[in-house]
Amino acid sequence: MNPLAVIGRIFLDFLVSVGRVSVFTFNGVRHVFAPPIYLRLTGRQMMVIGYYSLPVVGLTALFTGMVLALQIYLGSSRFNAENAVAWIVVLGITRELGPVLGGLMVAGRVASAMAAEIGTMRVTEQIDALTTLSTNPFKYLVAPRMIAGVVTLPVLILVADIIGVMGGYLVGTHKLGFNAGTYLKNTFDFLETLDVVSGLVKASVFGFIIALMGCYHGFHSKGGAQGVGRATTDAVVSASIMILIANYFVTELFFSGQ
Amino acid sequence: MSNDAKIALRGVYKQFGKKVVLDGIDLEVPRGKSLVVIGGSGTGKSVMIKCVLGLIRPERGEILIDGQDAMKFSASEREETLRKFGMLFQGSALFDSLKVWENVAFGLIQGRRMDRDQAKQIALDKLGQVGLGPEVGELSPSELSGGMQKRVALARAIAAEPEIIFFDEPTTGLDPIMADVINNLIKSCVQKLGATTLSITHDMASARKIADYIAMIYKGKIIWHGAAAEVDHSGNDYVDQFIHGRADGPIKMEVLKP
Numbered sequence: 001m002n003p004l005a006v007i008g009r010i011f012l013d014f015l016v017s018v019g020r021v022s023v024f025t026f027n028g029v030r031h032v033f034a035p036p037i038y039l040r041l042t043g044r045q046m047m048v049i050g051y052y053s054l055p056v057v058g059l060t061a062l063f064t065g066m067v068l069a070l071q072i073y074l075g076s077s078r079f080n081a082e083n084a085v086a087w088i089v090v091l092g093i094t095r096e097l098g099p100v101l102g103g104l105m106v107a108g109r110v111a112s113a114m115a116a117e118i119g120t121m122r123v124t125e126q127i128d129a130l131t132t133l134s135t136n137p138f139k140y141l142v143a144p145r146m147i148a149g150v151v152t153l154p155v156l157i158l159v160a161d162i163i164g165v166m167g168g169y170l171v172g173t174h175k176l177g178f179n180a181g182t183y184l185k186n187t188f189d190f191l192e193t194l195d196v197v198s199g200l201v202k203a204s205v206f207g208f209i210i211a212l213m214g215c216y217h218g219f220h221s222k223g224g225a226q227g228v229g230r231a232t233t234d235a236v237v238s239a240s241i242m243i244l245i246a247n248y249f250v251t252e253l254f255f256s257g258q
Numbered sequence: 259m260s261n262d263a264k265i266a267l268r269g270v271y272k273q274f275g276k277k278v279v280l281d282g283i284d285l286e287v288p289r290g291k292s293l294v295v296i297g298g299s300g301t302g303k304s305v306m307i308k309c310v311l312g313l314i315r316p317e318r319g320e321i322l323i324d325g326q327d328a329m330k331f332s333a334s335e336r337e338e339t340l341r342k343f344g345m346l347f348q349g350s351a352l353f354d355s356l357k358v359w360e361n362v363a364f365g366l367i368q369g370r371r372m373d374r375d376q377a378k379q380i381a382l383d384k385l386g387q388v389g390l391g392p393e394v395g396e397l398s399p400s401e402l403s404g405g406m407q408k409r410v411a412l413a414r415a416i417a418a419e420p421e422i423i424f425f426d427e428p429t430t431g432l433d434p435i436m437a438d439v440i441n442n443l444i445k446s447c448v449q450k451l452g453a454t455t456l457s458i459t460h461d462m463a464s465a466r467k468i469a470d471y472i473a474m475i476y477k478g479k480i481i482w483h484g485a486a487a488e489v490d491h492s493g494n495d496y497v498d499q500f501i502h503g504r505a506d507g508p509i510k511m512e513v514l515k516p
Contacts, residue, residue, distance in 0.1 A: 120354075128313050129351040133414075134340050134369030 024216050031136065031143040038144050045148035049110050049207070050156045056109060057102045061160035064097050065089060065167025073176050085176070086186035089168035091195055098161040099199045100247055103206035106153065107239040111214035114145060115235035118218025119228035145211040153207030154200040161199065198254040205250055206243050213239035264289040264422060264454040265310060270319030272305055279305045280316060281478035292448060292455040294469035296462070296500060298509065302478045303458035304348070307424050311343065312336050341369060344415035348427040350407040352399035359385065359395030362413045370418065384413040388443050405436040409443065416447050423448065425457035429464045441467040462501050474500060476509065
């Protein structure tokens with residue numbers, strides 16, 4: 001086959017996917033703002049995204065904070081800047097590692113579950129059944145997940161930030177020999193509101209991406225169990241890549257003028 | 259469209275890729291009567307029903323429901339029209355995440371905003387009509403046998419006392435006795451409601467039992483249409499071959515050669 005034709009076909013398929021995701025996003029967001037809002041379902045999704053993800057995100061944050069403290073100590077000791085450990089840990093966690101690693105962990109846990117659940121509903125005609133029962137599937141399935149993702153992930157990441165900083169504190173005070181009071185003073189003296197807010201805004205964006213990709217791939221799954229499996233994989237991969245891309249642009253937005 | 263046709267299809271055409279599935283379907287479902295469409299697998303029966311429900315949009319043709327062109331409905335008009343419908347899906351399509359009674363009451367609670375307690379009473383009553391006790395209402399759909407799931411799906415289809423009920427392969431996958439139980443339930447429920455019904459099946463025993471009229475679909479076209487009593491004397495070779503289940507005849511199975 002002509003290589004140019006192959007490239008053209010891939011490009012066209014990409015454009016079709018972008019168009020489909022755009023239309024899906026528009027429909028999903030439209031139903032977020034149009035009543036009725038299913039509060040019970042939204043609450044259930046908040047539990048799934050937030051509460052049930054807390055152990056895995058908390059552990060990730062804890063060990064990331066601990067490793068970060070060790071690595072920064074080893075690096076900064078080469079030029080006698082060990083005091084930088086506390087504030088580099090807190091900035092690293094709140095600005096980047098908390099939201100990004102937390103987002104990726106939630107993408108792995110939640111986007112896959114959403115895609116599997118909605119994908120199974122698609123291939124077993126449950127989504128068609130919703131329509132015949134006068135219930136819009138976007139309003140019933142997509143909108144609650146989008147709301148839950150946008151609202152819950154910042155709360156989850158705030159908790160993860162605190163756990164991550166605590167991880168750094170534990171290593172700093174118990175292993176590296178920092179004074180506890182000094183470590184905490186260094187942590188809070190250099191921390192600005194924008195550092196935390198930018199991380200929480202990122203978390204909110206990532207929450208939206210996770211819900212969008214989970215729902216989108218579930219909605220478009222076909223071909224039985226194999227199709228649902230593929231949708232699950234695609235949801236995690238696409239959500240993870242989009243999180244990393246969105247992370248750059250949100251960072252650029254917040255810190256480009258500084 | 260004749261005055262007593264509840265649903266009429268005129269030249270409905272649908273193709274997926276290069277495959278033409280509906281090739282100009284013309285069909286009328288008389289008000290208050292039961293029409294059964296028979297035909298082999300892959301002849302377009304399910305697609306036809308999904309076109310009427312608006313789950314699939316045909317490329318061309320007219321679909322009239324109570325004389326109104328369903329192809330021109332807005333989203334809200336379609337939602338309003340769907341309140342007239344009940345649908346029994348081939349695989350039951352019960353919602354896994356809900357209890358049995360919540361499945362039956364779903365259209366009442368979500369679609370018609372009925373109070374949950376009142377909807378539960380109706381759901382338990384409908385479960386009783388299909389021979390299931392109130393204790394079944396508290397179970398999850400996954401705890402039920404295939405026959406019980408069909409009965410629950412039937413209860414859900416009739417819960418809102420719709421004017422039109424569609425049955426998609428109501429007896430597929432059931433043993434002959436359970437199939438006859440389902441046929442009897444369909445007949446009694448429909449008679450009680452006075453509903454117009456459109457069923458699709460390749461089970462001739464079921465078709466003979468529940469039909470007032472029978473139509474046969476082949477290669478996306480209606481090739482015969484008449485009263486149920488006439489099906490044995492249709493004078494149509496395709497119908498004869500199908501109802502007697504003969505391998506030889508004008509219908510050739512497309513078997514891929516190794």
